[in-house]
Amino acid sequence: DQQVKQNSPSLSVQEGRISILNCDYTNSMFDYFLWYKKYPAEGPTFLISISSIKDKNEDGRFTVFLNKSAKHLSLHIVPSQPGDSAVYFCAALHGSGNTGKLIFGQGTTLQVKP
Amino acid sequence: EAGVVQSPRYKIIEKKQPVAFWCNPISGHNTLYWYLQNLGQGPELLIRYENEEAVDDSQLPKDRFSAERLKGVDSTLKIQPAELGDSAVYLCASSPGGGRFPTQYFGPGTRLTVL
Numbered sequence: 498d499q500q501v502k503q504n505s506p507s508l509s510v511q512e513g514r515i516s517i518l519n520c521d522y523t524n525s526m527f528d529y530f531l532w533y534k535k536y537p538a539e540g541p542t543f544l545i546s547i548s549s550i551k552d553k554n555e556d557g558r559f560t561v562f563l564n565k566s567a568k569h570l571s572l573h574i575v576p577s578q579p580g581d582s583a584v585y586f587c588a589a590l591h592g593s594g595n596t597g598k599l600i601f602g603q604g605t606t607l608q609v610k611p
Numbered sequence: 612e613a614g615v616v617q618s619p620r621y622k623i624i625e626k627k628q629p630v631a632f633w634c635n636p637i638s639g640h641n642t643l644y645w646y647l648q649n650l651g652q653g654p655e656l657l658i659r660y661e662n663e664e665a666v667d668d669s670q671l672p673k674d675r676f677s678a679e680r681l682k683g684v685d686s687t688l689k690i691q692p693a694e695l696g697d698s699a700v701y702l703c704a705s706s707p708g709g710g711r712f713p714t715q716y717f718g719p720g721t722r723l724t725v726l
Contacts, residue, residue, distance in 0.1 A: 501653075531714070540615070540702055540717030541654065586653050598644075598667060599715060601653025 500524050501589050503602035511610055516574040518605050520587030523568065527589040531599070532561060532572050535584045544585075545572070577609045613637070615718030617703050623724045629691035632721045636684070636705030643680060644715060645688050646702040654702050654717075660686065690723075698725045 502521045510516045520530075528549040533541035547554040547561045547570065554561050560573045574581055587602040616635040624630050636643050641662050646654035657676070659667040662683035671678065675694070680686040690697055700720040706713040 506651075533717075538620075538719065540617075540704075540719045543714050543716065546714070588653070598656045598659060599654075601655070603651065603653055 499603075500527075500591075501587055501600050501602040503585075503587055503605050505605050506603070507606040507608070509608045509610065510577050512579055513576045516572075516577045516581065516607055516609065518572040518574075518585050518587075518607065520570050520572075520602055521568060522570075522589050524589070524591070524600075525565075525568065527591065527600075529590040529597075530561070530563065530570050531588045531590070532559075533586045533588060533601075534581075535586065535604070541586055574607075577607075579609050579611050582607055582609045615703055615705055615716055617701075617718040617721055619721055620719060621722050621724075623726065624693055625726050626695055627692040629689065630693050630723060631687055631689045632701050632703075632723075634686045634688070634703030634718060636686075636703070637707075637716055640705035640707050640716075641683070642706045642713070643686050644704040644706075645678060645686070646704060646717075648700040648702055648720070650699070657688070693723075693725045695725050698723055 500523050531546040532544040534544045535541045545556050545559050547563050563570045584604045584606050586604045588599040590597045618633050643660040645657040648654045658671045658678050660680045678688045700722050702720045704715040704717045706715045
């Protein structure tokens, strides 16, 4: 049972345009969400997170939106740059603090074309 | 600050052979995680340590997998014997103690190929 789903395996956008990566979850008990970025042959790198008490969190070119009623979150990258080309994983924290574990989606491969 | 260190980066073995992976977390991080990542999938937790105690090993296949973190710092994950289906990337992560939502920091992973 996949509790965190990223239904788009890949996304291609033009440099300078907006990239929107989507993520759906099924467990309403999740209250913290994270996005990780992964380059080939490297481990995932933390990008941005959001608590369920918020509906938006912004950090530079990256914004995460959370719609709890729809159990949906999205990552917006504006403007997209070729260096953003990577695999993006959505993750939900099951539990809290150091007792929690991350449940990851399958990942979306983003390609930003110059 | 040094990140999470893992070795080896790549390992190729024949089935039924043993294999071990090593992880050194970020200095001062009390919590250490081992994840398994299959091709085209997100990482899945195998085991979580708080200092030297394994506090969640429910996803670890204990018939062939074992892990230890004897002094609460570095950790070793072992598979014996390895099977073809164990081919995957094994990721180690660490996070600082305390706080409700500590961020997990990942190492580069060990890519295991079982022939």
